[in-house]
C-alpha cells in the first residue's frame with residue numbers, strides 16, 4: 001500500500017489540531033468580572049443592607065456562591081494591580097504598576113481568549129502612558145477612564161486614543177454597561193472564549209445616578225447609585241442569557257475596596273446635593289476605605305457558574321482578588337509566571353465546591369496579616385489619611401475574627417506567642433521579590 005501523500009497527511013493533521021483546539025476552547029469558561037468602586041461590605045441586600053434594594057445581585061448570589069471572607073485591597077490603584085497580577089501591591093505597585101508586571105490578560109490571551117477591559121483602569125498613574133495601558137497589558141479592547149472621578153469629570157480612552165469626556169457622573173454606570181453589551185454583541189469573536197473585565201467608576205465619589213434612579217431609593221443618593229448599579233448589572237446578565245452565554249460564563253462580582261464612610265472624610269467632601277446619604281456601609285466591620293481593619297479590605301464577592309459553582313452556597317473560606325490569576329490559569333490552561341513571586345493561590349476547588357477551605361493567610365499592605373481566624377496589626381500599621389483612627393494607640397493588635405469580627409478586643413497582650421507567629425509570617429510575606437515561591441508556612 002502506498003504511503004499517503006505527505007501534503008494530505010499535513011493537511012489532515014492541521015484539521016485535527018484545529019478541531020482539537022476548538023473543542024478545547026469550548027471547555028474553557030468565559031470570564032466576566034464586574035468590579036465596583038468603593039462599595040462596602042454592607043451595601044447589598046444579600047449582605048445585610050436594609051436600605052438598598054439589590055434584587056439582581058441577590059439573585060446572582062442565590063444562583064451562585066456568596067463569599068463572606070473575601071479580600072480586595074484598601075484603595076483603588078493597589079486593588080487593581082493586585083487583581084490583575086495576582087501579586088500584593090507591595091510587589092505590583094498599585095497606581096504605579098510598571099509595564100514589566102504580567103497581568104492575567106497577557107497570559108490568558110495565548111490560551112485562546114479574547115480580552116476586553118471597560119471602565120476605570122487606574123494603574124498607569126492616571127496618565128496616558130501607552131506601555132502601561134490596557135492594550136499593552138493584555139487586553140484586545142479597552143474603553144474607559146484611566147483614573148478616578150474625584151473632580152466630577154472623567155476623560156475617556158478607547159484603546160489607545162482619547163475618546164471624549166463627561167462631567168455627568170450619573171451617566172457612567174449605563175455607559176459602561178452599554179459598552180460591555182456592545183462588546184458581547186458586536187466585538188466578540190464567537191470562536192473564542194472571552195474575558196470581560198468591567199470596572200465601574202461608581203460608587204466612587206463624586207457619585208451620581210441617572211434621572212431614572214435619582215431620588216428613588218430609601219438610601220439617599222448613595223442608595224440610588226447602588227440600585228442603578230444593581231439594575232445595570234442585571235441588564236448585562238440578561239444579555240448573557242439572550243446570547244446563550246450564561247451557562248459557560250464564570251461571573252464574578254466584587255468591589256475594589258471598602259466604603260468611604262469616615263466622618264473625617266465625609267464632613268469635608270464637597271460636591272454633593274444637601275440632604276443625601278452619600279456613604280456606603282461596612283456592615284459589622286470596623287472602619288472603611290483606606291483602613292487595614294476589615295472594613296477597608298473585606299468586600300462582597302459573588303461567583304456564579306451554573307452547574308459548576310454551587311448555587312445558594314455561602315462560604316466563609318478566605319479568598320482574595322490575588323487568587324483570580326492562578327484560578328484562571330487552572331480553568332483556562334495557562335501557567336502562572338515563575339520568575340516572580342505570585343501571592344495568589346489556585347481556588348478552583350473552592351469555587352467548584354470540591355473543597356471548603358481557602359487561603360491560609362492574607363497580608364494587609366504595610367499593616368499586618370491574617371492567619372486562620374487570627375489577625376495581627378503592627379503598631380505603625382499604615383492607614384490612608386481619612387481612615388486614621390486618632391485614638392488608636394500605636395501598639396500591636398491581635399483579634400480573633402471568628403468571635404470578634406468588629407475587631408474590638410485586642411488580644412495581643414494575652415497572646416504573645418501568637419503575636420510572634422503572625423509577626424514572623426508578615427515579615428516573610430514582605431520579603432524581597434522573588435526570594436521563594438511562597439511565604440514560609442507557620443503552623
Ligand SMILES: [Ca+2]
Nearest residue numbers: 037038076256
Ligand atoms: Ca476605590
